[in-house]
Amino acid sequence: MIQHLKPALAVGALGIALMLPASPSVAQQAANVRPTTAVTKAAPIDPTAVAAINRMGDYLRTLKTFSIHADTTTDEVLPSGPKLQFGGTIDLTYRDPDGVHIVSRRDDRDDSRFFYNGKLLTVWVEARKAYAGIVAPATLGATLELVKEKYDVTFPLGGVLLMAARGDLLKDVKAGVMIGTGRIAGIDCDHLGFHQDGVDWQIWIEKGERPLPRKVLITTLSQVSQPQHSEILTWDLSPKIDPAMFTFVPPEGATRIAIAEKKTVRQSKATTGTKESK
Amino acid sequence: MTTQTAFADSIRRIALPLLGIAIMCVAAEPVLAANINRNANVNQNANVNRNVNANRNVNVNQNTNVNRNVNVNQNTNVNVNRNVNVSGGYYGPSYHSGPSVAGVVAATVVTAAVVGTVVRSLPPSCTTVYANGFAYQNCGGTYYQPQYQGSNVTYIVVNQP
Numbered sequence: 001m002i003q004h005l006k007p008a009l010a011v012g013a014l015g016i017a018l019m020l021p022a023s024p025s026v027a028q029q030a031a032n033v034r035p036t037t038a039v040t041k042a043a044p045i046d047p048t049a050v051a052a053i054n055r056m057g058d059y060l061r062t063l064k065t066f067s068i069h070a071d072t073t074t075d076e077v078l079p080s081g082p083k084l085q086f087g088g089t090i091d092l093t094y095r096d097p098d099g100v101h102i103v104s105r106r107d108d109r110d111d112s113r114f115f116y117n118g119k120l121l122t123v124w125v126e127a128r129k130a131y132a133g134i135v136a137p138a139t140l141g142a143t144l145e146l147v148k149e150k151y152d153v154t155f156p157l158g159g160v161l162l163m164a165a166r167g168d169l170l171k172d173v174k175a176g177v178m179i180g181t182g183r184i185a186g187i188d189c190d191h192l193g194f195h196q197d198g199v200d201w202q203i204w205i206e207k208g209e210r211p212l213p214r215k216v217l218i219t220t221l222s223q224v225s226q227p228q229h230s231e232i233l234t235w236d237l238s239p240k241i242d243p244a245m246f247t248f249v250p251p252e253g254a255t256r257i258a259i260a261e262k263k264t265v266r267q268s269k270a271t272t273g274t275k276e277s278k
Numbered sequence: 279m280t281t282q283t284a285f286a287d288s289i290r291r292i293a294l295p296l297l298g299i300a301i302m303c304v305a306a307e308p309v310l311a312a313n314i315n316r317n318a319n320v321n322q323n324a325n326v327n328r329n330v331n332a333n334r335n336v337n338v339n340q341n342t343n344v345n346r347n348v349n350v351n352q353n354t355n356v357n358v359n360r361n362v363n364v365s366g367g368y369y370g371p372s373y374h375s376g377p378s379v380a381g382v383v384a385a386t387v388v389t390a391a392v393v394g395t396v397v398r399s400l401p402p403s404c405t406t407v408y409a410n411g412f413a414y415q416n417c418g419g420t421y422y423q424p425q426y427q428g429s430n431v432t433y434i435v436v437n438q439p
Contacts, residue, residue: 106429110430110431112429112430123426125426128424128431130413130426130431132425152428153426153427153428153429154428156429255406255412255413256411256412256413257412257423257424258412258426259426259427260427260432260434
């Protein structure tokens with residue numbers, strides 16, 4: 001962090017140093033204001049952090065298939081104050097451009113299974129014999145955007161998929177910084193930190209030829225106790241793919257249920273004041 | 279936490295150069311003031327103008343420093359306690375901290391029949407009703423529609439379908 005901040009600070013210091021002897025003439029002062037203003041307006045997003053994210057995205061887009069096993073932890077906050085942590089796993093298989101299969105498990109939840117095949121996006125909860133589906137856009141990127149805008153659904157490993165689908169992970173980022181080197185599962189990674197409204201997230205990206213995300217840590221700032229969600233990712237870049245795995249076929253006795261839309265949640269909050277917001 | 283330590287550590291290390299800059303600025307002010315005063319002796323009108331300009335210059339310098347501080351502080355606050363807006367439609371890493379388990383249970387007890395109420399489990403003795411291609415639950419005259427929400431199946435109270 002210090003390393004990359006140094007140049008910026010040096011420029012700032014240089015700007016100030018140049019200005020100090022100035023001031024005899026109005027013209028000179030005006031001339032001196034400009035570069036300083038430019039420094040002032042410089043984005044608070046560290047270019048090296050942006051470059052690292054873009055490099056990861058570029059690499060992910062070269063992958064035709066991959067699978068990820070993620071070990072996750074998720075904090076839940078009780079109204080009385082205590083913060084609990086639940087473990088889980090996510091197993092994802094991806095085939096460019098329109099095949100996704102995800103099994104998401106959490107200690108405090110029923111298992112969810114996601115299917116996307118370029119036509120339909122379906123979630124299957126076997127424990128309830130229930131599935132919810134939408135007619136989805138033909139591309140994964142558009143589908144992720146649709147889910148984000150319209151539905152109150154958490155898409156497991158959505159950020160990684162968004163990058164693989166040519167999306168912009170940094171769209172809402174307000175600040176970002178390259179922190180340094182971190183070791184995840186014995187692998188040297190670049191450790192980056194980002195801030196956006198209500199959320200801080202950190203990511204560890206493998207150094208070297210395969211800039212893969214190895215860990216993601218998300219901190220929710222909108223709650224006082226700042227619950228966190230972490231994912232440690234293990235990658236397989238040549239997984240076995242069964243084309244049928246991307247299409248959901250309702251088993252006997254399965255019932256179709258709705259997918260919560262964002263509006264519904266707000267209404268329920270407004271009318272009842274319940275804390276349900278998942 | 280290591281991250282916090284890393285942040286805090288880097289802040290501490292950055293603080294020194296920043297302090298250096300701050301000192302430079304402070305040191306600068308007397309110089310500027312001296313100029314202004316000297317000019318005041320020559321011409322009062324011109325003096326006013328220069329005064330303004332000189333001050334502006336100083337302010338700009340200070341702004342630069344402040345902004346830099348903000349950058350660093352934001353990253354610090356990340357780990358400390360910055361109250362920011364409720365997360366809207368961000369997608370980056372998709373995580374909404376969920377409702378607490380106890381909160382949902384409480385909701386089940388307190389607000390059973392208000393349309394729009396969301397609960398995680400149904401009261402006892404429900405019957406399944408099919409309408410519009412979806413399955414609903416009739417629990418003593420209150421209708422619940424199961425829905426996939428967040429990363430879970432929840433039930434929202436609806437009018438009779």
